[in-house]
Amino acid sequence: MTVLDEIRRLEPEFRAEEDLSAEQRTLTGRAFTYMRETGLMRGLQPKRWGGAELSLREHLTAVYELGRIAPSAGWVAGVMGSHPWQIALFPEETQAEVWESDPDWNASSSYAPTGKIEPVDGGYRVSGRWSFSSGCDHAQGVILGGFAGKVEAAPGVEVPNYGSALLDRDQYAIEDTWHVRGSRGTGSKDIVVAGAFIPERRFLSSPLYEYNPDRPAPGMETNPSALYKVPWAVMFNLVLVAPMLGLARRVLDDWTADTRVRKANWGGSYADDPLMQMHLAEAEWVHEAAVLKMYDAIDTITEAAESGVFLDKRERARMRWNITKGCQETGFAINKLMRVASGRTVFVDHPLHRIYQDVIAELGHAFLVSEGVGQYYGAALLDSSAPEVML
Numbered sequence: 046m047t048v049l050d051e052i053r054r055l056e057p058e059f060r061a062e063e064d065l066s067a068e069q070r071t072l073t074g075r076a077f078t079y080m081r082e083t084g085l086m087r088g089l090q091p092k093r094w095g096g097a098e099l100s101l102r103e104h105l106t107a108v109y110e111l112g113r114i115a116p117s118a119g120w121v122a123g124v125m126g127s128h129p130w131q132i133a134l135f136p137e138e139t140q141a142e143v144w145e146s147d148p149d150w151n152a153s154s155s156y157a158p159t160g161k162i163e164p165v166d167g168g169y170r171v172s173g174r175w176s177f178s179s180g181c182d183h184a185q186g187v188i189l190g191g192f193a194g195k196v197e198a199a200p201g202v203e204v205p206n207y208g209s210a211l212l213d214r215d216q217y218a219i220e221d222t223w224h225v226r227g228s229r230g231t232g233s234k235d236i237v238v239a240g241a242f243i244p245e246r247r248f249l250s251s252p253l254y255e256y257n258p259d260r261p262a263p264g265m266e267t268n269p270s271a272l273y274k275v276p277w278a279v280m281f282n283l284v285l286v287a288p289m290l291g292l293a294r295r296v297l298d299d300w301t302a303d304t305r306v307r308k309a310n311w312g313g314s315y316a317d318d319p320l321m322q323m324h325l326a327e328a329e330w331v332h333e334a335a336v337l338k339m340y341d342a343i344d345t346i347t348e349a350a351e352s353g354v355f356l357d358k359r360e361r362a363r364m365r366w367n368i369t370k371g372c373q374e375t376g377f378a379i380n381k382l383m384r385v386a387s388g389r390t391v392f393v394d395h396p397l398h399r400i401y402q403d404v405i406a407e408l409g410h411a412f413l414v415s416e417g418v419g420q421y422y423g424a425a426l427l428d429s430s431a432p433e434v435m436l
Contacts, residue, residue, distance in 0.1 A: 080121070101343050125152070155175035181233070196252055216238065366422045376408045383401055
């Protein structure tokens with residue numbers, strides 16, 4: 046059976062655990078075990094380290110489906126499920142450190158540079174606080190984003206050295222700050238680091254490797270598959286877009302089922318209301334368009350990697366604009382549906398209440414805000430100066 050087949054087979058179990066995860070504000074141990082058993086958490090891990098090395102399309106289709114079934118589990122699977130892909134870009138020694146004795150080793154993450162990564166002799170000193178580390182209770186480590194001094198991205202050109210620091214579980218503390226309404230089951234708590242040391246091989250620089258086709262990331266030497274050559278920023282956007290659009294599919298399905306049997310107080314059925322019919326048709330159109338944009342981006346970066354084509358920043362911006370704009374527009378369409386839904390959706394026990402809160406929470410992620418990449422893309426089309434965004 047495929048990963049997708051396994052997720053669908055376990056749908057009743059995932060749905061049951063989703064409710065429990067929301068109650069305890071973090072994924073249950075059983076939910077995470079099911080995610081592992083499907084093979085999803087190692088979907089993007091190299092085969093030589095026990096992973097499936099799935100195509101990006103197959104992996105993200107499975108993430109989308111889990112987002113539909115169990116939104117919190119889908120979100121964590123999207124985020125944490127991408128980390129084996131990134132770990133495969135680290136030096137071989139780092140890969141061996143984490144996977145040689147435990148092929149299931151995985152990390153949570155927090156990429157916003159809110160903490161400090163200081164270059165020191167032999168490596169880096171990491172300290173500070175990072176937030177929104179989804180699934181951290183079930184991780185054996187964490188990937189933290191930050192600026193580590195400067196680096197020469199091109200001859201004579203120094204830029205801030207933004208990158209990813211990989212820490213083991215005993216190098217940081219998890220602080221339970223996750224008291225929220227939306228995405229409660231993701232357990233996206235704070236990571237607190239008090240001066241942990243990591244060797245040089247545990248830091249992966251984005252400007253050093255991401256924008257220079259002649260300087261591949263260290264892990265590409267032993268992981269030569271095209272999968273590991275796709276651009277990081279577009280890739281990380283997609284792993285958030287897939288579970289969010291899966292969640293949107295769940296909202297549309299549940300709203301439709303509720304409205305189909307809902308009776309008006311003055312008699313008649315809301316299913317016969319032209320307003321309801323038109324709002325739903327529009328929401329379905331927007332969602333389908335967003336999903337198609339997602340698959341277009343997946344296929345574009347995959348085909349480019351397979352052909353050895355380097356995608357420039359304008360093309361990366363185009364894809365990130367398309368997929369983030371699709372998510373935002375889907376959110377607006379869902380807002381319209383909720384506006385004409387029953388007033389009883391305000392009650393916390395209404396079936397639409399929690400998943401609508403999940404939509405609001407997921408769309409709040411910085412990498413799902415479309416304006417920055419949209420402005421960059423528009424500026425590039427006009428040969429104008431563009432804002433600094435991660436592409």
